[in-house]
Amino acid sequence: MPETLTPDEVKKRFGQMFSDRLITMIDESAGKARIIEMCTAQGPVEWDAVNRWRAGGIVERIDVHGNWLIMDTLIGEKEVSFGPVSTVTGGQALKAVKVKNGIVETSWVGIAGASIGIGACLPQAKGVIRTEYEGTMELGGSSEVNVKIYTPEMRHLIIGMDDTDSNEKGATWSLGMRLGLKMPDAIFLQHKIIQLNHHAPHKTTNCTSTAVSFAVPPNKVSACVKFAEDFIADETVSDQTSMAVYCGLEIPPEVMRFGIRAKEIVLTIEEAEETARKASVQLKEVTGPRGKIGALAAIGCFELGLLSAGLMEDFREYAPTQTREAKRD
Secondary structure (H helix, E strand, C coil), X not given: CCEEECHHHHHHXXXXXXXXXXXXXXXXXXXXXXXXXXXXXXXXXHHHHHHHHHHECCEEEEEEECCEEEEEEECEECXXXXXXXXXXXXXXXXEEXXXXXXXXXXXXXXXXXXXXXXXXXHHHCECCCEEEEECCCCCCCCCEEEEEEEEEEEEEEEEEEECXXXXXXXXXXXXXXXXXXXXXXXXXXXXXXXXXXXXXXXXXXXXXXXXXXXXXXXXXXXXXXXXXXXXXXXXXXXXXXXXXXXXXXXXXXXXHHHHHHCCCCCCCHHHHHHHHHHHCCEEEECCCCCCHHHHHHHHHCCCCXXXXXXXXXXXXXXXXXXXXXXXHC
């Protein structure tokens, strides 16, 4: 029979480890999950990412952002394979994600030194409810360890906003950061500053919009959206402020295209409204409609990395330089 330990019991048995937080966000309509691990150092994150990608299973994508490991996975179960690694070199894999009654069950296997990561580190991270150990609890050496880690089901919520400032006062990026830090009943994940077409006729100095993302319990999503709307209404200095709301793990392609176009051409409120309607993104007038364009573009550009903060010409100039450097080497 599996032995079950709480995070405090794991810490007492194995000592203080290095995982700070574990978040499991679910999009059941898409059959996908996003798992975020926050660690105290980047090295273990990079090593885990390579090993989990190698092992396959239900993992579809892995990104490393500093000390964060972000995995996009299927919901379900698949066999894993450690490939060239063995009990001598170690390995680690995620083989299943299941959701029931608001709880996410993730199933992990680790061999050799990697067994410490899934047997002692992750189980004591903030956000973990409990861990079940199947078979041995001897970690490291040549051991193979199988565990099931239980965490609360969360949703991925993105709030985009624009036209909150004036030429004399305010900054949309700052308002977004304050919203992220003050949002109740949610975990603040990311803040993005989105550079838009600087030839837009109604821009302020930088012509940027902003989006912030959160991990939110399913029953708190509506309350978080209402808090955001009220907060933005209280903090804006513009009479044309709007916000966009998207709850899901994958940005709709048409919204992403809209965001990229907003970097190069002047779009209309009507185009924003039509794109949002087709993609099931909520657009809300807070004090006026003009901010809908930038608010929707902020969601469209949210996962474009450095391109979020730049214009297309920045990358047309940058990419050839990198190519020349690579050829010279």
